[in-house]
Amino acid sequence: MDQPELPVVDHQHLVLDGPLMLDCGTELARVRIAYRTYGTLNAARSNAILICHALTGDQYVAEPHPVTGKGGWWDMVVGPGLPIDTDRYFVICSNVLGGCMGSTGARTPKADDPTDLWGTDFPPVTIRDMVRAQKRMVEQLGIARLFAVIGGSMGGMQVLQWAASYPEAVFAAVPIATAPYHSAQNIAFNEVGRQSIFADADWEQGRYWQSGKIPARGLSVARMVAHITYLSEEALTRKFGRRMRGASLAVFNDIFEVESYLRHQGSTFVRRFDANSYLTITRACDWFDLASDYDSNLSGAFAGTRTRYCVISFTSDWLYPTSGNRAVARALNGAGANVSFVEIASDKGHDAFLLDEPDFHRTLGGFLKGCADHAGLAP
Amino acid sequence: MNDASRVATEPVRYVAKNMRLDLRLIAEMIAPGARVLDIGCGDGTLIEYLYRTHGCDARGIEIDMAEVTRAVAHGLPVMHGDADNDLSQYPDGSFDYVVLSRTLQAVERPREVLRQMLRIGRHALVSFPNFGHWELRWKLLWTGRMPNTTVWGKPWYETPNIHPCTIQDFFDLASREGYEVEKWLAVDEGGQRSPWRRFPALANMFGEQALFQLRKA
Structure with a gap:
């Protein structure tokens, strides 16, 4: 098999102020987070939405990818007049910690020597580490509170972790086609x-x-x-x-x-x-088990939450099936949270969240509009 | 636009007049600002009305996914679920009112559903079609067959209403379970409450719909 080179692209990024302590106990001295933004942050800094990408996704949500040249992975969802409306919201998406689209990971240099890469020496990271890095990035962008955190699949795990770790910083959370923990399968x-x-x-x-x-x-x-x-x-x-x-x-x-x-x-x-x-x-996905930090009580992860939730699953998704998403919705009820839960009928499997699913897009857009109303965001 | 200005500008009366009769009567019983769970909320008409006009924190549960999608896409907090399976996870006393409109007769375990409603809510508002109505009694007596009326419209082999009851039955159950009937009323389809509003036996004969407000005694 031929071995094509990975193209070298200079991704837009920021460097976190100060080191980042990981769950494994390793401290990363210098962390680079590559990100993209769409739309305009309002004067009150209250209209920011963070999108969390899936396992092999990246920050190029709604624009052609600099490496592959293909359209953004959520072109159908993010943009002017679309469910995540960039005329109204300021959208941020960053490459996860440990990723390979410009954020610190196995492919980036350990320190100053550009040829000395992390490789397999890169410490193990968790979903919570990814979210910690995102929180620091968002703060450095001058945003104390996100209007919404949205993501599907592994992105949905990050959404759940955000809501659990930083409840005051998340007005609305949309975990899509995800799971509260990685199953044996x-x-x-x-x-x-x-x-x-x-x-x-x-x-x-x-x-x-x-x-x-x-x-x-x-x-x-x-x-x-x-x-x-x-x-x-x-x-x-x-x-x-x-x-x-x-x-x-x-x-x-x-x-x-x-x-x-x-x-x-x-x-x-x-x-x-x-x-x-x-x-x-x-x-990182395999280690994810949100309830394990809360005495195996998933509701405990959301105790006292004031975030508004919309949990979305798809009928034919057998990777992260409705049962796990429903367990999240029920745990949120157990925490007294304001939660919407919709299972979208689709025969496209787990990938449905990336595809043209009008009911899903209507649900997402309508939920965000309702939340914007409650948050007092200008139309 | 904040909530106060919305209340002033929304055509409240128009909305209320277009709402199903039993929902309108239920809305009249709910105090402003209350926490409400509407079980079987359909497209969320009641919870939207309660939010917009009463400033309530109103949420819904609905079994029909098309209705859930419509409600959530309209910005309303609605869960896919049902009365039999999705009440037990709510903490005690989560709501001021838990509403079950025209659904009690269709649940698997009505007694357990009522118990859950009064565990998670301070008050339960329950509406149901009255199987004791004279027209049903007459049809059963006269034809010897399961009665069909506008309210009980489906043949016995298709009806989702597996636990029909009469107003008298409901009074009996409430007393057996130790619930206090705080308010009750029976109406015909036209919404007329008199002249038998104070007499359960008459209401049981002439009321097509019943609405009860219960709490734990």
């Missing part, structure tokens, strides 16, 4: 991906960047496995069924269309994503 799928990376000879114990290689095969298999979990059986059947690419019966070539689709997903992924970063972030 979630961890199992992640582990297959990690083992696939480890098994690639080019991984070189995580020091592949020293020889200029990329464990492309391992990373692409990891992506292929993960991608299956993002889709439903209905969606796969509708897209590919049992259609074949050619009539010849060959074991090593891709025969079915679904195979070539997955291979394509895998090979394009390795051009934009770093393998060590994938290891770091999947681990």
Whole structure:
């Protein structure tokens, strides 16, 4: 397999004032957070929305991606007149700590020597560490309180962590297609991906960047496995069924269309994503168990909360199914929170939150409008 | 726009007149600024009305997902859920009023639902269609078949109303469970309350809908 270079892009960023203490006990002396903003912050600094991206997402929410050239991953949701209306709200999205789109992570230098990268020495990070870094970033941008924190999948975990860690700094929270903890099944799928990376000879114990290689095969298999979990059986059947690419019966070539689709997903992924970063972030998800910090009582995470919540799930999502999202909604009720909970009918699987789902978009937009009304934001 | 100016500018009477009769009667019983949970809130008409005109912190639970989506997309705090399964997680005394309109007869465990309502709320407001109405009695007696009326419109094999009761039945249950009936009224579809408003036996004969306000005695 050819090994394309990851393009070098200078991402917009800030450096956190002072060190960042991580859950693992390591202190990162210098933390860089890459971010993008859309819309205008109002004079009262009260209209800021933080969007938290998913496992392999990044800060390029609503503009062409500088590496892939593709449109923003939430183009349909974020923009003028869209559910997250940039004419009304100031939208911020940052690359997570441990990511590979400009924030401090395995691909960034340890200290001053630009060739001495973190690699596998990068300390393990948690969802809470990511959120800590985001909180500091938001403060440095001069925003004490966010109007809303919104995110799907791993982004939804960050939303829940935000609401639990910084209740006074979040007026509204929208966790989408997410879970209060990573299940054994979630961890199992992640582990297959990690083992696939480890098994690639080019991984070189995580020091592949020293020889200029990329464990492309391992990373692409990891992506292929993960991608299956993002889709439903209905969606796969509708897209590919049992259609074949050619009539010849060959074991090593891709025969079915679904195979070539997955291979394509895998090979394009390795051009934009770093393998060590994938290891770091999947681990962060696996460690996520919000209730564990509150005596295994999920409601405890939200005790006394005054944040308004909108929990959204999708019927065909089996990665982070409705049951987990409903558990979050019920735990919020247990904390006396103001919570809306909607399960959107969709056969597109977990990925539905990224796709054209009019009911979802109407729900999100309407919830935010209602919250803006309560928050006294100018229309 | 703040809440006070909204109250002044919204066409309140118009909204109220267009609201379902039992919801209008329920709204009249709820004090301004109260914390309200509306179980079976539909598209959220009542909770929106209570928020806009009474300044209530009103929330809803609804079983029909299309209605939930409509309500949330309208900016209202509504949960997908149902009376049988989604009340137990609320803390005690979370609400001043818990409303169950035209739903009691369709839940699986009406007694448990009432218990939960009075655990999480100080007052329960319950409306239900009265199965003791003379027209139903007459039809059953005369035709020997399950009665069909405008209020009880579906055949027995399709109706979601698995626990119909009469006004007298409800008085009995309230007393057996130790609930105090703070207020009650029965109305016909036209909303007329007189002349039998003070007499349960007459209300049980002529009232098509009943509305009770309960609390723990």
